[in-house]
Each structure stands twice: as structure tokens, then as C-alpha cells.
Amino acid sequence: MPIINFDNSATSFPKPIAVKNAVLTAMNQYGGNPGRSGHKLSMDTAAAVFGARQEAADFFGAEAENVVFALNCSHALNMAVKGVARNRPGCHIIISSLEHNSVARPVHALYLQKRCTYSIAEVSHDDDITIDNIRRLIRRNTAIIVFTLGSNVTGQITPFKRIGELCSRNGICFIGDAAQIAGVRPVKLSDGINIICTSGHKSLYGLTGTGLLISDGRYVIHPIMEGGTGSTSLELTQPDFLPDSLESGTVNTVGAITLGEGIKFVNKTGIQTIYQHETLLCDRFISRMLKFPSVKICRDSRIKDYLPVVSFNIDGLTANEAGNLLSDKGFALRGGLHCSGLAHNYLKTSPNGTVRFSPSAFNNEREVDMLVNAIECIV
Amino acid sequence: MKKYTIAFGSVTTAIKAQSVLAKNSISTEVVRTPKNLSSGCGYSLVGYGDILRATEILDRHRLVYKSVMEG
Numbered sequence: 001m002p003i004i005n006f007d008n009s010a011t012s013f014p015k016p017i018a019v020k021n022a023v024l025t026a027m028n029q030y031g032g033n034p035g036r037s038g039h040k041l042s043m044d045t046a047a048a049v050f051g052a053r054q055e056a057a058d059f060f061g062a063e064a065e066n067v068v069f070a071l072n073c074s075h076a077l078n079m080a081v082k083g084v085a086r087n088r089p090g091c092h093i094i095i096s097s098l099e100h101n102s103v104a105r106p107v108h109a110l111y112l113q114k115r116c117t118y119s120i121a122e123v124s125h126d127d128d129i130t131i132d133n134i135r136r137l138i139r140r141n142t143a144i145i146v147f148t149l150g151s152n153v154t155g156q157i158t159p160f161k162r163i164g165e166l167c168s169r170n171g172i173c174f175i176g177d178a179a180q181i182a183g184v185r186p187v188k189l190s191d192g193i194n195i196i197c198t199s200g201h202k203s204l205y206g207l208t209g210t211g212l213l214i215s216d217g218r219y220v221i222h223p224i225m226e227g228g229t230g231s232t233s234l235e236l237t238q239p240d241f242l243p244d245s246l247e248s249g250t251v252n253t254v255g256a257i258t259l260g261e262g263i264k265f266v267n268k269t270g271i272q273t274i275y276q277h278e279t280l281l282c283d284r285f286i287s288r289m290l291k292f293p294s295v296k297i298c299r300d301s302r303i304k305d306y307l308p309v310v311s312f313n314i315d316g317l318t319a320n321e322a323g324n325l326l327s328d329k330g331f332a333l334r335g336g337l338h339c340s341g342l343a344h345n346y347l348k349t350s351p352n353g354t355v356r357f358s359p360s361a362f363n364n365e366r367e368v369d370m371l372v373n374a375i376e377c378i379v
Numbered sequence: 380m381k382k383y384t385i386a387f388g389s390v391t392t393a394i395k396a397q398s399v400l401a402k403n404s405i406s407t408e409v410v411r412t413p414k415n416l417s418s419g420c421g422y423s424l425v426g427y428g429d430i431l432r433a434t435e436i437l438d439r440h441r442l443v444y445k446s447v448m449e450g
Binding site: 034035036037038043046047050053054064065229230231232233234235239241243244 | 388389390391392394395398409410411418419420421422443
């Protein structure tokens with residue numbers, strides 16, 4: 001039985017044909033270690049990796065050298081949060097009530113190590129209230145605000161441009177978690193975000209094991225890991241320039257090249273086209289679900305603009321049970337806490353969590369209708 | 380035309396510099412930095428012609444190079 005994937009917020013599947021082809025091309029042609037040698041294999045690979053770096057730079061409005069390849073978004077966020085905080089011992093950090101553990105855990109770890117204090121700003125349905133909530137928490141030593149740009153649980157989009165302005169006015173480093181929004185809605189450094197962190201394998205359609213840290217260069221990011229970079233090799237200290245300072249060890253060349261192709265796919269398809277397509281699928285799903293009284297959709301009717309992600313629950317079933325039953329019927333939806341305990345606590349959907357419906361550019365209306373029919377059998 | 384070599388700290392900067400110069404119709408090749416130009420690892424651009432014009436373009440794009448050599 002073929003599986004229909006509606007768990008694209010965890011990782012997108014299927015991948016575009018161009019991405020699949022890029023894997024083969026990379027394996028066949030780009031087998032060198034970039035930045036480590038002068039031979040053709042190494043140089044060709046370095047050029048291919050640079051091409052992907054430039055693609056990401058253009059996509060997020062950055063300079064290519066300020067694009068760092070990471071293992072995933074958690075890795076990028078750890079580098080950003082811990083790397084910036086290191087220069088500010090005892091600083092205060094603000095995060096949102098919708099954070100994924102990729103933000104909450106590194107910040108909490110810094111707190112346990114007595115390297116920072118932190119506060120949680122409640123995200124409201126009303127952006128004015130959200131901004132006020134943040135403003136009230138700002139202290140003299142607030143150095144970093146880390147906010148999800150769009151929730152991986154509800155799809156709520158945070159007012160990140162206004163947060164950027166607030167950070168800029170107060171000399172605060174703004175780190176944005178773009179894991180769910182990148183590839184669906186435009187996000188640029190010019191939105192006031194100092195460091196954008198994202199996965200590469202979700203709506204950017206690269207392989208798993210890819211992520212990006214994109215800096216505007218304003219804040220020094222100390223490395224959380226040192227090692228070989230292919231540069232300044234006689235020195236025992238890590239290079240202080242990007243991307244080398246944060247890219248120790250051999251980069252995931254195949255992953256980076258596929259990520260570049262994934263971004264090209266998003267550009268070619270059109271980010272607005274993808275957003276509209278996925279939003280239509282979500283709207284269709286929600287409208288069909290309304291006929292089932294036992295289904296509770298986790299959306300706030302006062303919020304008009306969501307990322308194409310829908311969380312829901314079915315009375316009488318835990319989220320995991322519902323996910324498993326749907327899996328038996330050939331559908332992949334993620335049930336549980338989505339690594340976002342804070343968000344589920346805030347939404348009062350903890351400890352059960354929710355079932356999450358997250359389409360990609362490759363899903364269609366027929367598949368949504370098939371899912372609805374499957375849900376009808378279990379409600 | 381005179382040969383010149385411009386050394387950079389990393390392969391990323393060297394390839395970016397090559398791309399920037401190419402957009403200004405200056406053709407260069409990325410090579411490992413020769414030992415007489417820099418100790419340790421690094422990458423350089425080798426080109427032929429007006430080195431001042433090349434470095435002016437790099438300066439304009441804030442591309443940091445470590446050293447330059449003519450000949």
C-alpha cells in the first residue's frame with residue numbers, strides 16, 4: 001500500500017525530481033572534499049557547494065560567505081544561540097511560548113549552566129499583544145530574542161518583522177527559527193532578523209541531514225565545535241571568519257548540493273504558488289473536518305493567516321492512537337508533541353499533543369479527500 | 380599580460396571573488412595558495428592583466444584577501 005505523506009513538517013517527502021537527480025550527480029561527479037585540496041575533484045566539489053551556498057544566500061538575502069551549512073535546524077539554532085550568548089555571560093534571553101525544543105532546550109541548558117536567564121513571551125492571537133508581551137520582558141541585559149517565525153504545531157505566524165524592529169531599536173540580537181516557514185513564505189535578513197536558522201529538508205526540499213544558519217554578520221557567533229576547516233591550518237585557534245568558523249570537518253556535500261536544488265525548485269515553482277496550494281489543501285481539510293463533531297481543530301478563528309499546518313484531535317483517541325490508526329490506512333501524519341512541549345503546554349494540548357496535518361507541494365485535493373474518508377472511519 | 384595571484388582565507392571567499400570578477404569580465408582560476416604567498420592552507424585566484432582593477436573590484440565588494448603577488 002503506497003503511503004500518502006501529510007507529515008511534511010517533519011520532513012518533506014517525496015522530494016522533487018531535480019533533488020533526486022542531484023544526489024546522483026553529486027555521487028558521480030562531486031566526490032571530492034571541498035576546500036581541502038587543489039585537485040580537480042576537490043575544486044569541482046567546492047564550486048558545486050558554493051553554488052548551493054549562493055542559492056541559499058540569494059533566497060534569504062544574505063552574502064554567500066555568511067551561509068553556514070548545518071546538520072539540521074536544531075544544530076543551526078544551537079550554534080546561533082550558544083555562539084552569540086558566549087560573548088554575553090549572564091545575559092537575558094527571551095523566547096516565545098510556541099518554541100520547539102530546538103530553541104527551548106539550548107536556552108534552558110545555558111540557564112542550567114548559569115550562563116543566562118530567560119523569559120518566555122506569550123504569543124497572542126493579536127500581534128500587538130505579542131509585541132507588548134515581548135517589550136515588557138526586555139531588561140537592560142536582554143541580549144538575544146529567539147522566536148519561531150511560524151509554529152510547527154499550529155502554523156501560527158509570529159510578527160517577526162515587528163520583533164526585528166524591536167530588537168534593532170534595543171540592540172538585541174534576533175535569532176529566527178525558520179524551520180516551518182522557509183520555502184512557504186518569504187523570509188529575508190532584511191526583515192530585521194540577524195540570524196535565520198532553518199532545516200533544509202522540510203519546505204526547502206533538500207535531503208535529511210541538512211540545515212542552514214544565515215547571518216547578517218552583525219553578531220559574532222562563537223563556534224560550539226572546533227576542527228579542520230581547510231583554512232589557517234598552522235594556527236591552533238579556530239578561524240574567525242564565516243563560514244569556516246562554524247563549519248568544522250567535511251561538509252555534507254551531497255546534502256548541500258541537494259539543498260541548493262531544493263531551493264531552486266521552490267524558486268521555479270514560486271513560493272507564493274506553493275503557499276497558496278498548501279493553504280487550499282489545509283482549507284479543504286478543515287472544511288471537511290467540520291462535519292465530524294468529535295474532531296477538534298487547533299486554530300483560533302481570530303487569526304486569519306496561518307502556515308499550511310493543521311493540528312487536530314479526535315475525541316476518545318490520543319494523538320498517537322489516531323496517528324497509528326491513520327498509518328494503518330496508509331497515511332503519514334504525526335501524532336504527539338512534535339518536540340514542542342512548551343507550545344503544547346501553552347495550547348493546553350499537553351500531554352496528549354495533537355495530530356498534525358502538513359501537506360507539501362506534492363499533495364493534492366484527492367489525497368486530502370482520501371484522508372478525510374479514512375478519518376471518517378475512525379471518528 | 381602580467382600574471383597575478385590574490386590569496387584568500389577560504390575556498391568560499393576565493394570562489395565568490397572569482398564569481399564577482401567574472402561578472403566584471405575578469406577571468407581567473409582558483410588554485411591552492413602558493414607557499415611563497417601564505418603559510419597554511421588557503422586558496423588564491425590566478426589572473427592575467429590589471430591587478431589594481433581586480434583588487435578595486437574586490438574591495439568594492441568587501442571581499443577580504445590576505446595578500447597579492449604579481450609575476
